[in-house]
Amino acid sequence: MNKFIKKIGLPRLIITLLFVAICISAVVLKLPFGMLASDVIRRFGMFGVLALAMVPSIQCGTGPNFALPIGIICGLLGSLIAIEVGLTSKALGYGFISSVLISLPLAVLTGWVYGLLLNKIKGSEMLVATYTGFSIVSFMQIGWVTLPFRHPEMIWPIGRGLRVTVSLDSTFGEVLNRFWGFKIGSVYIPTGLLLFFFGCCAAVWLFSRSKSGTEMYAAGANPKFAAAAGINVDKNRVLGTILSTVIGAVGIIVYSLSFGYLQLYLAPLYMAFPAVAAVLIGGASTRKVKISHVLIGTFLFQGMLTIAVPVANQMFPEGNLSEVLRQIVQNGIILYALTKVGGES
């Protein structure tokens, strides 16, 4: 039994049990199955890429990327610029492809600078990352107001600055979800979204099996070993950080696309935490991660949250208990994982 728990991992076990329990209560409460299942699948694809951003950062040895908001802001900027300039033709995926392309150089640049920072503070990456994320979000509060965007769909009709949420209805909203999307019974399968997510996973997996990927893994797994093998540890940490930031940027574009809105201002502040929690639930530690952890973790975590909302609302209609539950699970999982740092021998 102990061995079994060890193999599955305590958090994964608890969440799985919770997930099953919630599913059962959803059935008992006669909630609409089709709608819930569609929602679970959609949120799985929607959050997946953000969770995937944790892989390179953990592999290169800087731990879970709590500074994901850096990448997120690059993605948001990319999308805003794409819409502003009007690169939203059908050939550009109604703006999706152009958003990604514009955000890439931004993410590479900021990821590089941030990677250099991380090399100066080895050992306390996670703490610094969290506050770097907070700072950049706060800084952009000013940015969103002062940046010279003119597009009528995204600025306030009166006053100045960007709106808190920018609708993507007229541009690339849901474009991936609808791509080859179909229905099985009452369950909607957003084929394009899932394909894109799996494609990203495959790309990261291929990278991890390449020469650079192997070196990055060695640099993260044991810096001293890597140094003795002539591998430049610092360079690989920067590389991992850049990759993580880039995936984060792509991740938020996919997220917004599926959500239908770009969320500015304070929205990116806590975006890193569900992503971190997801990979940790999936079985990753702060030092070791696989693609399967991303897939399993995102599915369990997002699935549980999606179903928990209506279930909790049915059972306790008075408060927003589901939000509280989300906070408890998410932060509890992160806390649990952090206590495990360096614990295993």
Next chain:
Amino acid sequence: METEYVLQMKNIEKEYYGNRVLKEVNLSVKPGEIHALIGENGAGKSTLMNVLFGMPVIHSTGGFSGEVCINGEKTEIKSPLQAMEKGIGMVHQEFMLIPEFTITENIKLNREITKDNFLSRIFRNKGLKTLDSRTMNNDARKALDRLGLGIEEWVTVAGLPVGHMQFVEIAREIDKTGLKLLVFDEPTAVLAESEADNLIAGMKRLAASGIAILFITHRLNEVLQAADNITVLRDGEVVAARKKEDTSVAELAELMVGRKIDINGKAEQEDDGLDKDVVLEIKNLHVDMPGEKVKGVNLEVYKGEIFGIGGLAGQGKVGIANGIMGLYPGTGEVLLNGEKLELNNTMGALNKGLAFVSEDRRGVGLLLDSSIELNIAVTTIHVKNKYLRKAGFFDQLDGRAIREHANRMIKDLDIRCTGSHQLTRQLSGGNQQKVCVARALTLDPDVLFVSEPTRGIDIGAKKLVLDLLVKLNKELGMTVVMTSSELVELRSICDRIAIISGGQVEGILKPGDSDRDFGLMMAGEYRKMLSKEAI
């Protein structure tokens, strides 16, 4: 029972995981005596002291057998705190002082003398009492005077010369009331010669006041200078107990090194026409490796030999290979096949045909959470771009080639595992070491550096690893430079052995040379003796 001894240790035996490290050790120390305990690294000195101090490491590994008597009374010491209460003190090799505190504060740390004030009277709380600085300063002064140290007791420790810090450390011990026995663990290792002389004078003064001193050291001349009686440990056994008058540096050196196993084969083939092509030439190498500083080493390694580097811990032997491989900053000149090797460039060294098996197997040598095959291949992938397939603009690892190679290595080196995908963390020490060697071999090096290949692995596996090195040397003609603390090992497989002392080459010996020469070199006395003899 006789009470003339402060400390008697009788028939002490200790096993670590079936590995006997102490065998029937007897040791007796009288009040006012300076008793020296000497022996090579791993001879059992530290274990014996751990037994004496009741260190947790002893009890957590099954305890020991035999008895310890203090003042003729049989005592069981279960913790270092208890040892302190029984009047046994220790001066550590590394200082345990708080630099920002004054000497007095350091001496009295956690044993502060306090007096009542009105707050502590009201709350009846000990923690609120005022420090009685005057009494504390007086006590500190007394302790310092006993040592003959003239510095003021209110100076902060930071910035004091090393020698003085050591005295503060000693003063702290003697300030404890009821101190009967003071253990010095290699106290002179960090000191300059004049400071060491001061220390010895201080020790003598202490002994004259009736405190017994147990003096652990490698420096043989200091032993004769300071000690009244000398006990020599080797491989966990007391090989000799001598009075100072009856012995000499040369004899102690011989006793300390003495050899049990025979040299197998290597000595016979002396002068078998080794072609004396110099493959590696080291000129004036300095390496700044903490704890193993190299201070100007000159060596020549011939093609096709097994070259041993020996010496005591901390003398710099480990730093040589680390410096050449660029893992620690170094200066000097290293020529490989007549070509100059750039220092501080690991990639360059690996590219030029050097490979290195680190002394820190688990820390530097392995990716513990990765498979055997990845561990074996990863350095070669990086350095030589081997085991890769082109796939579009991505290069991909060639899983099949890696696995084939790993399986061949597993077979050739006889790595015991469940398969090439097993995590190295799960392997035994000896097999982990073989994985490290396999990784180095995969690079197809001209010269293989191996540091402490048998550290922390059991005796059976030790022999296998050594045999492996000999086999590589004989069958592939590979030049091997092996660094080891275990002289026996070096003498059993090497063609020539350089002994490092004080960061420099003390001398180069053949495995068949006398124990006396090895011992003298290890103790750093060889050159001194030679120059004396010359006069």
